[in-house]
Amino acid sequence: MNATGPSSAQVTVELSDCSAQDAAAVFDVLRTAFPQASPADGPGSAAVPPPDADGGATVWTETFDIVGAGREVPEGGAGTLTRPVSADVQGGYLAVDQLRTFLASVFAVSGEGAAFGDQEKDVHLCLANR
Incomplete structure (x- = not known):
């Protein structure tokens, strides 16, 4: 993948340990x-069996095009979380x-780990209400 190509602007966000x-x-x-790279009606999910079945969980996944700095969230547009959410963010x-900075403008964000590759990085974050 070329760091200056269109794919370097795509970020995949996977949410776990949370409700729909x-x-x-x-x-x-x-x-x-x-904008979403592949628009959907609601959060896309890669569902694994419910926790009581085989110890699996649900992972909610969407891919976004980060073509510039995120626009501001409209007044009252920030959602409220019922509990902290684990987010894995992967991309250029x-x-x-840019996505992490935007999330930090809306939620309390703490970084819990990162893996760095040649042209991509994967960051694990914890999102909570401010």
């Missing part, structure tokens, strides 16, 4: 600022940084 309501709150805020260095 919390995933929608996060993704709705992101949709106000960034600049795009991931």
Whole structure:
């Protein structure tokens, strides 16, 4: 992948340890600022069996085009989370940084780890209400 090509502006966001309501709150805020790479009606999900079945969980996934700095969330547009949400964000260095900065303008964000590659990075964040 070329760092200056269109794919360097795409960021995949995976949310776990949360309800569909919390995933929608996060993704709705992101949709106000960034277009989706593949638009959907609601949060896309890669569903794994429910926790009581085989210890699996649901992971909510969407991919966004980060073509510039995120626009501001309209007044009252920030969702409220019922509990902290784990977010894994993967994409080009600049795009991931822009998305993280935007999330920090809406939620309390703490970084819990990162993996750095040649042209991409993967950051694990915890999102909570401010």
